[in-house]
Amino acid sequence: MTRIPPSILLFKINSLGNVEWQKQFNGAATGGATVAGLVQTSDGGYVFAGSAGDILYGTQGNTELIKLDRSGNIQWNRTFPYAGDSSSMVQTRDGGFALAGRADTSTTLGSLANIWFIKTDSTGEVQWKLPSKKNWEAVWAVYRK
Numbered sequence: 001m002t003r004i005p006p007s008i009l010l011f012k013i014n015s016l017g018n019v020e021w022q023k024q025f026n027g028a029a030t031g032g033a034t035v036a037g038l039v040q041t042s043d044g045g046y047v048f049a050g051s052a053g054d055i056l057y058g059t060q061g062n063t064e065l066i067k068l069d070r071s072g073n074i075q076w077n078r079t080f081p082y083a084g085d086s087s088s089m090v091q092t093r094d095g096g097f098a099l100a101g102r103a104d105t106s107t108t109l110g111s112l113a114n115i116w117f118i119k120t121d122s123t124g125e126v127q128w129k130l131p132s133k134k135n136w137e138a139v140w141a142v143y144r145k
Contacts (some may be wrong), residue, residue, distance in 0.1 A: 008035055008050055018102060023072040025050075036063075036070030036101065044070045049089040049099050063101060064088070065124045078124035095122035 012020040038048040045070040067075045080099075082124045089099045117130040 006113065006135075010038070010046075010048070010068075012074065021072045023068070025066065036099075039089070039091055041067070041091055042095060045075065046070075046072070047089070047097060049097075049101075051101070063099065065099065065120065066122060076124055078120065079082060080118060080126075084134075092119070096120050096127065097124065 008025045009022065010025070011022045014020050028044065034051050036049045036051065038046060041047050048068075049063060049065050050108055051063050063080045065078045065080070067077070069075050088101070092098050097120045099120070100115065102115050119127045119129070121127050
């Protein structure tokens with residue numbers, strides 16, 4: 001069987017419904033790719049968190065945080081290895097980003113979910129991360145207060 005690397009396709013559409021730009025981001029993993037959050041940043045660009053894994057074989061990939069300029073060109077890309085699936089991301093007041101997600105762990109009792117939280121600075125460098133909370137089902141949203 002031929003396996004095709006997952007890709008994420010983003011479009012910027014103006015108020016008239018016209019496509020201003022479209023970008024395809026190819027993953028290195030196989031199986032599937034997801035986007036957990038896409039926000040316009042304070043500098044007019046965009047950032048999104050995504051995950052790629054092998055759905056066919058049940059493996060989890062990395063979580064990536066990708067910063068784009070206003071034209072959709074990559075400014076930087078940060079990889080958080082073995083983080084599993086990202087489920088939510090927001091830009092914080094200091095210009096950084098807060099991400100949350102889950103990583104499944106297989107045991108003799110079945111699959112257990114561990115949730116995780118990561119806070120980065122404005123360039124995607126990790127400032128802190130909370131220890132994984134084991135045996136939690138999922139985290140669905142990160143909110144900025």
